[in-house]
Amino acid sequence: MHVFKFGGASVRDAEGIRNIGRIIAQTDGRLMIVVSAMGKTTNALEGLVRALCEYDLSGFDALYDQVVSTGELQSTRIVSAYLNNCGIANEWMDITQIIVTDDQFRQANVDMDMTQRLLKGYLKTHPARIYVTQGFIAGTPDGRRTTLGREGSDYTAALLANLLNAESVTLWKDVPGVMSADPLRDRNAHLLPHLTYDETEQILAQGAQIIHPKTIAPLREKNIPLYVKPFLHPEEQGTVIKN
Ligand code: ASP
Numbered sequence: 541m542h543v544f545k546f547g548g549a550s551v552r553d554a555e556g557i558r559n560i561g562r563i564i565a566q567t568d569g570r571l572m573i574v575v576s577a578m579g580k581t582t583n584a585l586e587g588l589v590r591a592l593c594e595y596d597l598s599g600f601d602a603l604y605d606q607v608v609s610t611g612e613l614q615s616t617r618i619v620s621a622y623l624n625n626c627g628i629a630n631e632w633m634d635i636t637q638i639i640v641t642d643d644q645f646r647q648a649n650v651d652m653d654m655t656q657r658l659l660k661g662y663l664k665t666h667p668a669r670i671y672v673t674q675g676f677i678a679g680t681p682d683g684r685r686t687t688l689g690r691e692g693s694d695y696t697a698a699l700l701a702n703l704l705n706a707e708s709v710t711l712w713k714d715v716p717g718v719m720s721a722d723p724l725r726d727r728n729a730h731l732l733p734h735l736t737y738d739e740t741e742q743i744l745a746q747g748a749q750i751i752h753p754k755t756i757a758p759l760r761e762k763n764i765p766l767y768v769k770p771f772l773h774p775e776e777q778g779t780v781i782k783n
């Protein structure tokens with residue numbers, strides 16, 4: 541099984557979703573596709589919760605997660621339906637029924653053992669080559685939705701890869717890969733084609749925002765390579781991160 545993660549930028553509009561279809565059509569083997577909310581949807585939903593909570597601040601974090609998680613539920617419904625329509629049969633998986641967390645809303649902590657059991661059971665009862673599911677969101681054992689921290693979809697992809705003993709994770713991004721500096725600020729920024737897990741964690745600790753910092757540990761544990769590739773140029777090599 542390979543894990544692909546598509547961020548908000550890659551699903552921001554219809555053309556982005558068509559592009560995902562092109563990438564998936566060129567990919568063989570079993571795939572777990574993790575998708576973020578479309579474009580800046582999460583920010584918009586956050587604004588909605590803020591507006592609501594000016595009047596009532598009680599239960600803000602729990603309410604936040606119930607509302608904000610709809611961004612990923614919506615985007616994945618669209619991606620899954622589009623792929624099915626193109627003849628790329630896939631199973632839409634509700635990750636809030638699979639990834640189990642505590643009720644520390646907005647920064648929930650994952651119960652790996654319970655999640656492992658649920659994931660295994662789900663894959664057995666829903667056999668498919670391709671699954672489409674949500675990044676960033678999860679659920680408590682009593683069925684309330686939680687979130688894993690902003691930009692947490694990379695972490696979801698790594699977590700699932702760890703539990704699936706996946707062959708690889710690919711983060712499809714709107715940049716050529718991991719760069720030596722922010723290309724918008726530094727003209728000399730160049731692509732870093734190979735990195736180790738340690739080098740990547742150093743870069744992230746220095747403030748680079750290309751990958752969610754919690755992404756590396758679950759991959760290092762199982763020695764799963766992480767590819768960072770440009771979604772508009774899937775033929776490019778991008779960056780590979782491994783030992
Ligand atoms: N949609 C969520 C966010 O914007 C998660 C993610 O993009 O990784 O924070």
Ligand code: MG
Nearest residue numbers: 548576577582
């Ligand atoms: Mg996002």
